[in-house]
Amino acid sequence: MTGRTLAEKVWDDHVVVRGENGSPDLIYIDLHLVHEVTSPQAFDGLRQAGRPVRRLDLTIATEDHNTPTLAIDRPIADPTSRLQIQTLRDNAADFGVRLHSLGDKEQGIVHVVGPQLGLTMPGITVVCGDSHTSTHGAFGAMAFGIGTSEVEHVLATQTLPLNPFKTMAITVEGELRPGVTAKDIILKVIAEIGTNGGQGYVLEYRGSAIRSLSMDGRMTICNMSIEAGARAGMVAPDQTTYDYLRGRAHAPEGQDWDDAVAYWDTLATDDDAVFDAEVFIDANALEPFVTWGTNPGQGVSLSERVPDPAQLEDANERAAAQRALEYMDLAAGTPLKEIAVDAVFMGSCTNSRIEDLRAFASIIEGRKKADGVRVMVVPGSARVRLEAEAEGIDRIVTEFGAEWRFAGCSMCLGMNPDQLAPGERCASTSNRNFEGRQGKGGRTHLVSPLVAAATAIRGTLSSPWDLENDPSPAEPVDALVGSRGETPRQAQGAEN
Amino acid sequence: MEPISVISGIAAPLKRSAVDTDQIIPAEFLKRVTKTGFDDALFYRWRQHDDFVLNQPVYQGARILVAGPDFGTGSSREHAVWALRDFGIRAVISSRFGDIFRGNSGKQGLLTAQVPETDVVRIWDALDANPGISASVDLVARTVSVADLTVTFEIDDYVRWRLLEGLDDIGLTLRNEDAITAFEARRESWRPRTLPVR
Numbered sequence: 220m221t222g223r224t225l226a227e228k229v230w231d232d233h234v235v236v237r238g239e240n241g242s243p244d245l246i247y248i249d250l251h252l253v254h255e256v257t258s259p260q261a262f263d264g265l266r267q268a269g270r271p272v273r274r275l276d277l278t279i280a281t282e283d284h285n286t287p288t289l290a291i292d293r294p295i296a297d298p299t300s301r302l303q304i305q306t307l308r309d310n311a312a313d314f315g316v317r318l319h320s321l322g323d324k325e326q327g328i329v330h331v332v333g334p335q336l337g338l339t340m341p342g343i344t345v346v347c348g349d350s351h352t353s354t355h356g357a358f359g360a361m362a363f364g365i366g367t368s369e370v371e372h373v374l375a376t377q378t379l380p381l382n383p384f385k386t387m388a389i390t391v392e393g394e395l396r397p398g399v400t401a402k403d404i405i406l407k408v409i410a411e412i413g414t415n416g417g418q419g420y421v422l423e424y425r426g427s428a429i430r431s432l433s434m435d436g437r438m439t440i441c442n443m444s445i446e447a448g449a450r451a452g453m454v455a456p457d458q459t460t461y462d463y464l465r466g467r468a469h470a471p472e473g474q475d476w477d478d479a480v481a482y483w484d485t486l487a488t489d490d491d492a493v494f495d496a497e498v499f500i501d502a503n504a505l506e507p508f509v510t511w512g513t514n515p516g517q518g519v520s521l522s523e524r525v526p527d528p529a530q531l532e533d534a535n536e537r538a539a540a541q542r543a544l545e546y547m548d549l550a551a552g553t554p555l556k557e558i559a560v561d562a563v564f565m566g567s568c569t570n571s572r573i574e575d576l577r578a579f580a581s582i583i584e585g586r587k588k589a590d591g592v593r594v595m596v597v598p599g600s601a602r603v604r605l606e607a608e609a610e611g612i613d614r615i616v617t618e619f620g621a622e623w624r625f626a627g628c629s630m631c632l633g634m635n636p637d638q639l640a641p642g643e644r645c646a647s648t649s650n651r652n653f654e655g656r657q658g659k660g661g662r663t664h665l666v667s668p669l670v671a672a673a674t675a676i677r678g679t680l681s682s683p684w685d686l687e688n689d690p691s692p693a694e695p696v697d698a699l700v701g702s703r704g705e706t707p708r709q710a711q712g713a714e715n
Numbered sequence: 716m717e718p719i720s721v722i723s724g725i726a727a728p729l730k731r732s733a734v735d736t737d738q739i740i741p742a743e744f745l746k747r748v749t750k751t752g753f754d755d756a757l758f759y760r761w762r763q764h765d766d767f768v769l770n771q772p773v774y775q776g777a778r779i780l781v782a783g784p785d786f787g788t789g790s791s792r793e794h795a796v797w798a799l800r801d802f803g804i805r806a807v808i809s810s811r812f813g814d815i816f817r818g819n820s821g822k823q824g825l826l827t828a829q830v831p832e833t834d835v836v837r838i839w840d841a842l843d844a845n846p847g848i849s850a851s852v853d854l855v856a857r858t859v860s861v862a863d864l865t866v867t868f869e870i871d872d873y874v875r876w877r878l879l880e881g882l883d884d885i886g887l888t889l890r891n892e893d894a895i896t897a898f899e900a901r902r903e904s905w906r907p908r909t910l911p912v913r
Contacts, residue, residue, distance in 0.1 A: 235898045236891050241872040245891055247898050249906050257792065259748035268885070279909040285746065299746040306748045317909050338907045350791040350815060366793035366819035367750075368884065376888045378895055382871065414733060415785045415811055448788065450814050471905035479905035514733055514788075535732040535784055542731075632742045632790075653737040653789060655760055 222489025224386045225455050226421040229361040229486065233344050235378055243380040249343035251373050252329045253280035253316065255307040256634070257348030261371035262310040272314045274377045279338065280311050280318040283328045284634045288597050288624035291321050300635065314374075327600020327626040330354040330568040334438065335602055337467025341456035341483040346373055351568045351650065353444040357437035358464070359456035359486055361421070364445060385495035387420040387449070388488075391428040393502030398683040400578070401436035402570060402648070402667035404428065404500065405443045406508040406518045412498055414516040417449025420496065423488065424454050428502035434463040435574040442569045443650050446515035455487040507682035509555055510652045510665040512543035517652075519555070521670065521682050527551035546654055547662050548642075555680050558664070560644045563594045563675040564657070565621075565668060567631035567649035571599030573606050575648065575668045580612045582672035582683055583619040589678030594621035595637065597629040621675065633658045646674040716824045718881030719854055722805045724778025726850035726861060727768050728839045734782055735789035736816060740798045753794060754801035769802075773847035781838050781850075782809045787816025796823045806852040808859055808868070810835050821874040822884055828852055828859055828868035837864055854879060 223231070236245040251274075258280070265272070272278060285300040295301040304321070311318035319325040325332060330351055333339040341359035346352060348370040355362035369379055391404055409416075422444050429437065437454045444452030454460075461480060464470045471479045510518040511525050517540065519526065528540035528551065544551065549558070565571075565579050576598060588594050596616045598604035604626055607613060616623045630637040631649035633656070639645055641660025648671050649656075652663035664680060673681040744756035761767045768774055780799070786809040787795060796819045799807065805825065810832040812820075820827045830838075841861045842848060850861035852868070854875060859866050877884070888895075 236894050238873075243873055245888060245894070247895070247902075249902075250909075256745050260750040260793075263748075263750065270885075276908045276910040297746075303746045303748055338909060340907060343906060348791060348793075350789065364791040364815055366791055366796070366815060366822065368793060368819060368822035372885050372888065375885050376895065377899075378888055378891075380873075380884065380888060382873075414788055418811065418814055445789070445815075448785075448814070469907050469909070475905035478903065482903070482905075514735070539732050632737075634742045634745065651735075651737065651789060653735050655741055656737055659741075659760065 222492035224488040224492045224494060225359060225423055225453055225486055226361060226384070226386050226451070229342055229344065229359070230383070232342070233361070243382045245378050246344060246381045247378050248346050248373050249277060250333065250338055250345045251278045252333055252345065252347035252352070253278060253370070254283050254329045254347070254349065255303050256284045257367050258310065258370055259303065259306045260367050261374055262314065264371040265314070265374055270375045272316060272374045275315050275317070277377060278316050278374070280307060280316050281326055281329050281332050282307060282319070282321050284628045284632065286321050286627040287635050288627050288629050288637055291625045297636070324601045324605065327603065328568045328571065328628055330442065331572060331599030331603060334358070334434070335467070335600060337464055337470035340464055340470065340479070341460060342486055346379065350445040351442050353450065353452050354438050354442040354568055356441040356444065356451050356453040357434060358460055359453060359483065361451055361453065363450040385420045387417060387422050387496040387498065388494040389422050389424050389498045389500065390426040391424065391500045391502050392426040393428055394431070395428060395502050395505060398669055399505050399507060400667045400669060401432055401439040403505055403508040404502070405440045406510065406515070406665060407500060407505060408498070409443065409447045409516045410518040411500065412447055414446060414514050415448040417444060417447035420449050422447065422449045422452040423494070424452060429454055430457065433574060434459060435572040438572065439569055443515065446650060456483045507667060507670050507684070509670065509680055511547065511549060511555065512540060513546050513652055513654050514539070514543070515650065515652060515665060517543055518665065521555050521680060523555060525549050525551050525553045525555065556685065558644070558680045559678055560592060560646045560664070560674055560680065562639060562643055562645040563592060563671050564597070564630040564645055564647040564649060565595065565671050566597030566599065566629050568599065568628070569650045570648035570668050571597060571603065573603050576603065576607045576612050577610070579668040579672045580615045582669055582686070583621070583676065584615045586619060586676050588620040588675045592675060592678050594619070594675045595624060595630060596621050597624045598626050600626045630657050632656060646671050646680060716881045716883060719824060719826060719878045721851060721853045721855070722778060722826060723851040724805070724849055725774060725776055725847055726779035726781055726838070726842055727774040727777040728842045729768055729780055729782040730839065732783035733785040733788055736787055736792050736795040736813070737789055739787065739795040740792065745792055745794055750797060751801060753798035757798040757802045776803060778803055778805045779850050779852060780804050780807045781835060781842065782807060783835070784810045784832055786812050788813035791815045793819040793823065796820050796825050800825055808835065808838065808852070821871070821877065824878060826852060826854060826870070826878065828870060830859060830866055830868045834866040837866065
């Protein structure tokens, strides 16, 4: 018998009933995360069928998509948003689901909350009615987004009928240069395999560059697996994972911890396992990356120019690129660094964790934002916000001239008032540059927190490398968070 | 869920690739807490333009959508399926679908028929030759027919069976109640719990 991959091991250990004759396997779900947007119709379905939530102890809800990031102590102004939030509160109360509401210190983006509570751990299955559930795969969990019918299914049965998937290894070898981060890796991966390259696969991120990333960096990578068409992305658990997890509120303790680690140590892909597909990325050659189009696969290195659609061979890609340039109001051949932005958004389930905020702050500290650029910093959770404030990051942000907001999905998808105006251009640390994603007519360039910071300083798409010659009181660029998973502060401390 | 066997009606060509679910239904419409009444939200931004295919008089009442590759990528929002259904669309034909969208469609009785990209183009050509013509998607025979063109499509066997029978997924799963309970009894104690263990 040949070896198995990480994904196959986790899958096999969750099969309740093995499917026969083409029917799917019935898979047990260890953790179900719920938010206000994709759950109301699911709870209604339970009510109509007279079904309870099967496992309240495996279910947790938070408010994130609709929540305002200003004046959170006042009623939500938009009546439809208010109703949706109230509906979640009513449903949680009726069915007995644990809910972290706006104002609670555990409230925040669902994919930030799960890991910070220690609920997300290796070897478990995680679902949520949100495609970025792939984030939790960073722990070696099998985690994927589901639709509302499936939310109802999991609430009622704690299982899902699922077809087996194929496996793809994404091996990233080498050492990232300072100023190049996890976000640049995943944008490069998506540009490489395309927005459909991962369809039907679970991606496993491997190699020395992935191993050297912190958990926050690994979460950034797994988060965007769905942008490559894959429902799930995973990283094998290791000491970095265990160090992150140990001591968190819901992490196992005592004998449970020892048992868990003994099991988790068996999860890594076997040496003789065979992947259905393999992709290799050279980390040494990576540069800060940015998207120019209207899907996350339309990206290039920041040092390049806006591509010419006429050069694309595939007719569909050519048509899509032409449409994208028209929507983005960009001319082929324009150097990306000459593109001026109106706004910078630092946040989202991709990049709103404490290390993301530290990285952003390390660049802007002691500087002023470019005139006319609106800069919004939105922590991923109330706890991240508190942690950042304890480190003085809020002060760095406000002195820079940026807005320091409360936690939520915010301008990633503009379901709350945080939106771009038509025609506005934004450098955004979020995950989707679709037409109108950040507000009707808004134009999005996906970037890393470091690129977002440098862009906010210079007013045009920029990386920290472009700041080297600028007069600045900030710390030198080579002390920045890089590939080794150090925070800027730790890096600085090590030098001092 | 109503059983499905053959879907016939006006077929509209949507000649775009990578139509993500943000385009099918923009986020502002996701605030609703109902499961119906999303017909006004379908392709909301594109429908502001008169030349958009579904605005053309000849395609009014369309029941079948024939789209470019990678239809339904991106966000998991099932609202995309509800909006298509409420608008009257019963089947979408494409060469590739977003995984989550396809799954959601199967749960909601929206047929996703996967055909090779060359066949999508042949269907588009047949529709262009006779705009507003009826097409037929036969789930039993796994064929799409329009004018004198007939092509076969792929769909997951299990999803096809459920659609043909009109079966409720949760009801099917609960037939395995004993197996689920047995599985739960052997789960390790280190696995996460959201509520304090008594």
